Amino acid sequence: MAQPTERLQRYLEDELGECRSEDVERRLDELGTLEAALGKTRVDAELDVLTALGNRTRYTLVRVLVAAGEELCVCELNAVADVTESGLSHALGRLVEAGLLEGRKDGRWKKYRATDRAITLVTVLEGCVDGE
């Protein structure tokens, strides 16, 4: 949303053959609508999920929990994640916050399992990445 509308003007002239300033306005409006249709709240939520997954420690945890197909104890996950117990806890917290894991306290142990959201995302990612 800077002022270089001139470039867009020239581009539209190239594409349409002709271009009045109202054409530029219209195009800008279309693009604005396209962007607005995303919805900031929604994008924020999706970004939260993406950034939660976009880290080796956290992604590995999710992947393992999905693969396990059952809940695992923190002390078990500790053997998987290459971080301090503290770091592990931070990671798990972030993932719960993003709705990718669910935690359950069982006596003095705490167990985590992957949510449907996590399962779906990991499965799709696995499917569409690396077919290459």
Add this chain to the structure above:
Amino acid sequence: MAQPTERLQRYLEDELGECRSEDVERRLDELGTLEAALGKTRVDAELDVLTALGNRTRYTLVRVLVAAGEELCVCELNAVADVTESGLSHALGRLVEAGLLEGRKDGRWKKYRATDRAITLVTVLEGCVDGE
């Protein structure tokens, strides 16, 4: 992979009632297998995609291009992304590298469109996040 195998030992005693050191070995092996099955190369590729998407500028670009359903010129995208032209270029480059966009040079203009991978991921994300 630290030395606190003792905690896992105690946990397994709790779970199984009884636990010999070979049980701990077995569990550690299971967890190791689970982790190894992920495949470092694959995880790396997936992380690359996730970190590429996990940024407001880049994710917005992908979202817009998917919603547009057609290729858009850099000068059009410039109206959408809230960054310098240079920043825009960096973002687009990163997305191409992650296999989320494809670029095509058309005369003096350059156009980008979303790949199938991007379409799939955005669609799924939109579907499983924020139904809440």
Add this chain to the structure above:
DNA sequence: ACAACGGTTGAACAGCCGTGCAATTAATTT
């Protein structure tokens, strides 16, 4: 050939993010 334009690239800097340390809470055991 030169100038202008569209877009990219590399370097540099600011701000964020992941991790570890130390202290803390909650549950269990003695």
Add this chain to the structure above:
DNA sequence: AAATTAATTGCACGGCTGTTCAACCGTTGT
């Protein structure tokens, strides 16, 4: 009740990442 254990939390620091600025390349037009 005190001590031990499992796990979390706040803080601080180092490193990574996103952005901008400036210089550059390729194409188009004169």
